[in-house]
Amino acid sequence: MPVFSCGGMRYQFKWQDRPLSDVPPANQANLEATVNRALQLGINHIETARGYGSSERQLGQVLPRFERESLIVQTKLSPNDDPRQFESEFHESLARLQLDYVDLLAIHGINDRTTLDWSTRDGGCFEVAQRLREQGKVRFVGFSSHASLDVLLDAVGFGRPEVGQGFDYVNLHWYYIFQHNWPAIELAARRDMGVFIISPTDKGGRLHSPPTQLEALCAPLSPMVFNDLFCLSHPEVHTLSIGAARPGDFDEHLKTLPLLAGAHEQLSPLVARLEAAMQRATGRLRPEVFDLGLPSWEHVPENYNLETIWWLLNLAKGWGLLDFAKWRFGLLDNAGYWFAGNRPRSPKQVDDSQLFEALRGHPARDDVLTMLREAVLLFGNHDQRRLSQS
Numbered sequence: 001m002p003v004f005s006c007g008g009m010r011y012q013f014k015w016q017d018r019p020l021s022d023v024p025p026a027n028q029a030n031l032e033a034t035v036n037r038a039l040q041l042g043i044n045h046i047e048t049a050r051g052y053g054s055s056e057r058q059l060g061q062v063l064p065r066f067e068r069e070s071l072i073v074q075t076k077l078s079p080n081d082d083p084r085q086f087e088s089e090f091h092e093s094l095a096r097l098q099l100d101y102v103d104l105l106a107i108h109g110i111n112d113r114t115t116l117d118w119s120t121r122d123g124g125c126f127e128v129a130q131r132l133r134e135q136g137k138v139r140f141v142g143f144s145s146h147a148s149l150d151v152l153l154d155a156v157g158f159g160r161p162e163v164g165q166g167f168d169y170v171n172l173h174w175y176y177i178f179q180h181n182w183p184a185i186e187l188a189a190r191r192d193m194g195v196f197i198i199s200p201t202d203k204g205g206r207l208h209s210p211p212t213q214l215e216a217l218c219a220p221l222s223p224m225v226f227n228d229l230f231c232l233s234h235p236e237v238h239t240l241s242i243g244a245a246r247p248g249d250f251d252e253h254l255k256t257l258p259l260l261a262g263a264h265e266q267l268s269p270l271v272a273r274l275e276a277a278m279q280r281a282t283g284r285l286r287p288e289v290f291d292l293g294l295p296s297w298e299h300v301p302e303n304y305n306l307e308t309i310w311w312l313l314n315l316a317k318g319w320g321l322l323d324f325a326k327w328r329f330g331l332l333d334n335a336g337y338w339f340a341g342n343r344p345r346s347p348k349q350v351d352d353s354q355l356f357e358a359l360r361g362h363p364a365r366d367d368v369l370t371m372l373r374e375a376v377l378l379f380g381n382h383d384q385r386r387l388s389q390s
Helices: 025-040 055-059 083-097 113-120 125-134 149-156 182-190 212-218 223-232 247-254 257-282 306-319 322-331 352-358 365-379
Strands: 004-007 045-047 072-077 102-108 138-144 169-172 194-197 239-242
Touching: 004 025, 025 055, 025 247, 055 083, 072 083, 083 102, 083 125, 102 125, 102 169, 113 125, 113 149, 125 138, 138 194, 149 169, 149 182, 169 182, 182 194, 212 223, 212 257, 212 306, 223 239, 223 247, 223 257, 239 247, 257 306, 306 322, 306 365, 322 365, 352 365
Parallel strands: 004 045, 004 239, 045 072, 072 102, 102 138, 138 169, 169 194, 194 239
Antiparallel strands: none
């Protein structure tokens, strides 16, 4: 695997599946130029998904032109309660890509207990994927996830000898601003699994348009290069997805490569600077508050995602990531299991008595109420949509 992958979710024509006849020539030309640029750079892992609208069909006009063994192609399919539908959708995706096989097939979105069960139960989607592997249609089987850490660990640790052990690789979220999933990466390393970081630039803080405060803290590196270097300095991490919208979107990432040999020397003073800024603003070295032992959103009145809201508030206060925090806050209560849990929509909506009861005995109980009201006032009440809903 190359250390960067060419993600296929930003250069396609539409997020809805559309026939090729609807694709404007200029859009197709841009997609082709982006893929060509990736391959010129040695980025031969091209990844897409059935859920990325017209992406598979458009790539099907490009990928067959190249020597097949020179490419590593991944597509992803959502898990389904009916494994026959999962298999049918795979064959449709393969036809759209105009390939005889894909190198990597991911079950796309093992995000909760239900989708984990659909994937790993007897006769489920994983077994379908393994049969496709035996037929030569798939080389390796993995999964992607936005799940809570407990679900993620169970998926990484899944394995039964009678179905070929478990997954070969995992696509997950982990980057400098969000390191909570590190135990899943450690487990994947022990199981000799590939580790693919999803959206390190966008979900890692919208680093394509960083705030000036974060730029100053990461200098002389850009926040994007700092984050790439941080991720790749860990040998357990194998590749970062670059969701390129145009050929030039690889350029800033490439500045990371000459720095890899001396990554720790480059990173140490910058990490110290970032931690000091976070501590001054919030009293914590890191923005995550997951180690406070707050109850998960399922066990909080109104399903407020206390962990995520507090994390976002710390990002805004400590590193100036206000725009990112507003966007991510607006996805709560609006994006299903991809960004789970809810948010209060006004300070008046915070019910002190109910929260006091849910947090009985918790040392941060009073702080939670203050935090929720502060977050609503700072972030506002603006619903956001996932990119795939656009």
